[in-house]
Amino acid sequence: MSLFYFFRKSIERQWGRFLLFLIGITIAVAGTLSPWMISRSMETALADAFDLVGANMIIAPPPGQYDMPLDVVESIFSIHESKNIAVVSPKVLGILDAPEGHLTIMGIAFDEEIRLKRWWSVEGEWPSSFRGDVPPHRYNHMSAKNLEEERAKWQVPEEQVLGEQVTGQQLQSLVLGRSLAEDRGWAIGEQVEIAGYHFRVQAILDPLGTEEDNMALIDIALAAHLLERPEQLSMIEIAALCATCPIEVIVSQIEEVLPGYQVEAVREAAEMRQMIIGRFTVFSALTGFVVAMAGIMLVGLTAAAQARERQWEIALLQAIGFGRKTVTLLLSAQIGLAGLLAGLLGYSTALGLSLVLWPYLAPGVMSPVTFFYPLEGLLTVLAASLVGMAAGYPIFSQTAKKDPARLLGSQ
Amino acid sequence: MSLIIAKDICHVYDSGERAYEALKKVNMSISEGEFVALVGPSGSGKSTLLSILGVLTKASSGIVQIDGIDVTNLGEEERARFRREYVGFVFQQFHLMPYLTALENVMLPLVMTSISKKEQKEKARLALAKVGLEEKGHRLPAQLSGGEQERVAIARAIVNEPPLLLADEPTGALDVANGNRVMALLTDLNKQGHTIVMVTHNPAYEPLAHRVIRLQDGAIVEGSGSLTRPGEVS
Ligand SMILES: Nc1ncnc2c1ncn2[C@@H]1O[C@H](COP(=O)(O)OP(=O)(O)OP(=O)(O)O)[C@@H](O)[C@H]1O
Ligand SMILES: [Mg+2]
Numbered sequence: 001m002s003l004f005y006f007f008r009k010s011i012e013r014q015w016g017r018f019l020l021f022l023i024g025i026t027i028a029v030a031g032t033l034s035p036w037m038i039s040r041s042m043e044t045a046l047a048d049a050f051d052l053v054g055a056n057m058i059i060a061p062p063p064g065q066y067d068m069p070l071d072v073v074e075s076i077f078s079i080h081e082s083k084n085i086a087v088v089s090p091k092v093l094g095i096l097d098a099p100e101g102h103l104t105i106m107g108i109a110f111d112e113e114i115r116l117k118r119w120w121s122v123e124g125e126w127p128s129s130f131r132g133d134v135p136p137h138r139y140n141h142m143s144a145k146n147l148e149e150e151r152a153k154w155q156v157p158e159e160q161v162l163g164e165q166v167t168g169q170q171l172q173s174l175v176l177g178r179s180l181a182e183d184r185g186w187a188i189g190e191q192v193e194i195a196g197y198h199f200r201v202q203a204i205l206d207p208l209g210t211e212e213d214n215m216a217l218i219d220i221a222l223a224a225h226l227l228e229r230p231e232q233l234s235m236i237e238i239a240a241l242c243a244t245c246p247i248e249v250i251v252s253q254i255e256e257v258l259p260g261y262q263v264e265a266v267r268e269a270a271e272m273r274q275m276i277i278g279r280f281t282v283f284s285a286l287t288g289f290v291v292a293m294a295g296i297m298l299v300g301l302t303a304a305a306q307a308r309e310r311q312w313e314i315a316l317l318q319a320i321g322f323g324r325k326t327v328t329l330l331l332s333a334q335i336g337l338a339g340l341l342a343g344l345l346g347y348s349t350a351l352g353l354s355l356v357l358w359p360y361l362a363p364g365v366m367s368p369v370t371f372f373y374p375l376e377g378l379l380t381v382l383a384a385s386l387v388g389m390a391a392g393y394p395i396f397s398q399t400a401k402k403d404p405a406r407l408l409g410s411q
Numbered sequence: 412m413s414l415i416i417a418k419d420i421c422h423v424y425d426s427g428e429r430a431y432e433a434l435k436k437v438n439m440s441i442s443e444g445e446f447v448a449l450v451g452p453s454g455s456g457k458s459t460l461l462s463i464l465g466v467l468t469k470a471s472s473g474i475v476q477i478d479g480i481d482v483t484n485l486g487e488e489e490r491a492r493f494r495r496e497y498v499g500f501v502f503q504q505f506h507l508m509p510y511l512t513a514l515e516n517v518m519l520p521l522v523m524t525s526i527s528k529k530e531q532k533e534k535a536r537l538a539l540a541k542v543g544l545e546e547k548g549h550r551l552p553a554q555l556s557g558g559e560q561e562r563v564a565i566a567r568a569i570v571n572e573p574p575l576l577l578a579d580e581p582t583g584a585l586d587v588a589n590g591n592r593v594m595a596l597l598t599d600l601n602k603q604g605h606t607i608v609m610v611t612h613n614p615a616y617e618p619l620a621h622r623v624i625r626l627q628d629g630a631i632v633e634g635s636g637s638l639t640r641p642g643e644v645s
């Protein structure tokens with residue numbers, strides 16, 4: 001019989017007790033970790049949600065120029081951190097003649113713009129993108145390969161461009177700023193002719209207090225055509241998910257692919273985000289700490305209870321000729337091994353719990369979340385084992401120092 | 412020839428604020444092959460003395476010599492090795508590992524030796540045979556009667572063939588029939604050469620011993636042995 005055999009049997013033939021111990025530690029570890037995992041993912045989700053409220057970057061043409069080519073969009077998606085780019089909303093700005101005087105036109109991609117400006121509310125109905133059958137998200141992942149294809153869809157169909165066929169054309173979507181709508185007396189559903197095109201007022205923005213109040217918003221491709229700046233952009237607004245990658249990194253990567261362009265982080269957004277996320281991070285670090293302490297206590301107490309239960313075994317082993325160190329190490333190693341197993345079980349349980357609970361705790365969160373971090377898992381397993389041993393060892397070694405006769409006596 | 416010589420053994424239990432003197436200058440010697448009964452009222456220090464003789468407890472002061480070796484100043488690991496080679500303990504509460512079979516329990520003291528696994532098993536079987544349990548080696552302690560468990564404990568104590576067998580009320584937890592059987596077994600083992608010191612509360616067993624050492628309030632009041640006897644060299 002070897003020491004290991006003895007060790008194995010003590011677990012095998014007392015699996016009930018061992019299981020209890022295992023469950024105790026598993027609950028401690030899982031109970032500690034799953035709230036932590038969820039709160040950390042909440043933090044990421046919150047950060048991502050925050051990044052989606054408004055642009056955190058603006059790109060403008062190089063100083064002295066008014067326009068930049070459409071290809072810039074493609075360049076933006078070529079950066080290394082492109083997976084963190086949530087929305088790219090290009091715009092073209094200009095002035096057009098209209099029956100009742102000049103109009104400030106902002107050409108936008110309707111889908112992208114509204115994803116960026118979630119706080120906008122409108123009377124009427126926000127139009128969908130001009131690009132018809134092209135799903136909006138495809139725009140965001142435009143690659144060099146399908147750019148030509150995309151661009152073709154951006155072209156205004158020939159029959160619409162020709163003035164003679166104006167009557168047969170479909171009505172174009174128009175969104176008005178509140179002040180502009182009131183100035184001109186235009187209401188929802190009204191048909192307006194601008195530069196030979198027929199528009200229908202689809203929506204009127206609620207007052208914003210910004211330039212948009214005096215603007216007419218139309219599809220970007222049509223605007224570029226009407227302004228006679230085909231495939232040109234005035235500016236691009238970008239919302240990036242920065243929870244996992246700081247905005248400065250994205251800015252510098254874009255600057256690299258677009259040398260000379262003006263790439264600016266929207267400072268207010270960045271600062272505000274930093275403040276809110278920062279607070280949340282401090283909060284979750286604090287809870288993490290408290291909860292880790294509780295976990296260590298629980299694991300420690302469970303291990304200590306186990307150690308106390310086995311005191312007489314220590315005495316007996318000593319009486320039959322095992323050295324004090326051997327006994328202490330033997331039993332500590334058993335607890336350590338159990339801790340290792342329990343840590344593994346506990347971490348898996350925490351992972352499972354987080355995955356199961358997440359949809360209920362954070363409904364509607366779209367951003368993908370990661371619960372599993374291998375290093376964290378490894379640390380947890382090691383910690384459970386070490387904490388178990390650290391809690392068991394002093395008890396074992398103290399017991400081993402006590403007079404064994406006392407523990408084996410008839411009382 | 413003396414197997415055990417104890418000189419001026421004092422033992423003080425120091426539990427917090429009050430110290431208790433459990434043994435006061437105990438002197439004794441026990442010869443090789445002797446069967447000694449250690450008796451006395453409860454609390455008189457019997458278990459304490461037994462534990463000191465078995466090198467399990469370190470006396471507060473005094474000298475213990477076993478087989479000519481002064482064990483008083485041995486280090487922790489040496490004491491463990493000494494117990495392994497010289498002493499077999501039997502307790503009133505059998506103290507068998509509940510997760511090991513009878514045979515495995517008997518093998519336990521051999522784990523720390525360099526004996527091969529096969530030989531370990533052989534020795535354990537032999538020890539079990541000596542206590543009449545060769546058939547029940549595969550059983551767990553819970554599947555054995557109290558008397559059988561005590562006999563397994565005795566087999567464990569003798570598996571290493573130690574010269575000295577120390578038994579602390581080995582019949583204390585047993586009925587008369589089982590108690591008698593254990594006593595017969597101990598007598599037998601004594602005849603086979605084991606020196607035995609046994610604590611007992613049962614006066615009926617005293618005549619089975621060669622000598623009775625009586626303790627009272629931590630001092631020997633009867634049968635201290637040959638230490639002070641003329642002609643005995645210490
Ligand atoms: N760890 C200890 N701390 C304090 N006092 C102790 C300790 N162990 C034993 N004693 C005391 O020392 C005295 C002797 O104890 P011991 O166990 O040797 O008695 P005993 O003769 O074996 O008694 P019993 O017949 O009841 O088993 C007792 O009064 C006991 O209360
Ligand atoms: Mg006693």
